Amino acid sequence: MNISELKEVLLNNVPVDVIKFIAREHQLTYSGSNKGEVVEDLIRDAQTNDKVEILRSIASQYQFAGRTSIDWYESDEDIEFRRCEETIIEKYSTDIFVFGRVRPELDKDPKLIYVNADEEEQQILLMFAYNGPIRRILVDYEPRVDNPTYFDYVIIKFNPFTVESRASFNMSKKLINSCKDILSLDEVQLSRVEIIGDDQISILKTKLGAELQLARHQSLVGDYDWIEVLADPETGDLSQSEHYLQELATSPSKRKIFVFEFNYSFGYSEKVTLEVNTENGRFWFRSAVGEEAIRYVLQKVRETVNSEGSLIT
Structure with a gap:
């Protein structure tokens, strides 16, 4: 995570109370009053005092989390990290690991646009994009028709094999089916982890x-x-x-x-x-x-x- 990405994650994903707590705990100084100024000051001080990794660690906690709905699916089968990573590379090449390099034509169904495979954490993050419903907007008071693009995440975890969808209920079903296709898991039974009643x-x-x-x-x-x-x-x-x-x-x-x-x-x-x-x-x-x-x-x-x-x- 470079400095520009770090700034964006801290500003948009990490709660300000967490940022101020980290500043107090690690003697990082800031003088600004709004969140943007606080983040700017902290990053500058962290660079000066060789504490950028502390901020990166906190940013990684919240980068793909935050306020989100979640569905969990699991399998009893022994599915390995390496198998999933190699299957993704076979279908998308290593380009899928570079954000912005894979740009499929989008429609209402989710398309895979980015993957982050972390072998140390035994976790694979898949980012999907899709077109939302058409809406009417104003641009400089001129009527326009907008077809916004949305994105959602799926996180694959291992031991046990777990597919964690962070999307709306209806979209989660589509994402799970997409994951099974991407990872060639057609024969694998994924069971939803749920508590009802x-x-x-x-x-x-x-x-x-x-x-x-x-x-x-x-x-x-x-x-x-x-x-x-x-x-x-x-x-x-x-x-x-x-x-x-x-x-x-x-x-x-x-x-x-x-x-x-x-x-x-x-x-x-x-x-x-x-x-x-x-x-x-x-x-x-x-x-x-x-x-x-x-x-x-x-x-x-x-x-x-x-x-x-x-x-x-």
């Missing part, structure tokens, strides 16, 4: 040590179809509310938002906001998180799945 979600909540901030439940009485409730700011946890437990908690839910404390290996601690759709098992990080937080949630999801025995479908 209030009982399983409650187990996950306990494992995360989370508070229930918001819940949407089906109404069993009255004229309402669904009722959405938010925790009292003083308690911050609906599961501590007798009214909620008596009136709503027993009815089927559609989504729940949890908040839990997470400590990163670099010393920073933050409250993570995680939304779970209890009907389809979708996960959405509502707060900007790093890779460590995503791995931690996956670990707890796996523990919940294993405790239930048959929640991978």
